[in-house]
Amino acid sequence: MILPRYRIGPSTIPGAGKGVFLEQGLPQGRIIVAPDRIDQTWSFTEILSDPERAKLLYTSVRWFEDRYTLSPDWPDECFVNHSFEPTGLWLLGFIFAARVLGAGEEVTVDYRHLLAPGQEEEFRDAHTGQPIVGHAWDESLRLGLDALRKLIG
DSSP, X not given: OBOSOXXXXXXXXXXXXXXXXXXXXXXXXXXXXXXXXXXXXXXXXXXXXXXHHHTTGGGEEEEETTEEEEOTTOOGGGGOEEOSSOSEEEETTEEXXXXXXXXXXXXXXXXXXXXXXXXXXXXXXXXXXXXXXXXXXXXXXXXXXXXXXXXXX
């Protein structure tokens, strides 16, 4: 669930399609997105081993360790796009404001936290051209916790 007022509109990121835009400013560290319904999770192996689930790999999101959700219904949170310089910090399904954000800013996160370890996204970072490759779980958790500590002081 997206907590502040927002709208879905054309992304400012080349080739990204739609994005999530804040309709109100937020202080650093404020929660932008919070998990609200996680009906089922699968391991990455379970997703890849089932042809029907494997077809939905592009909708997968890592929540913790080796547990992923699939969102073929494409809720609004799925329009949060990738950036290596994100406006949001992804941690355990929450997205926190990575800095003070103004109304009209697009919400982005670093997809390396959402992908399986070593999994490479089908597209590259729009600004750097670099591949987007999933972090190991312990690295993702450490980086996220360290960044959150800095955000909230």
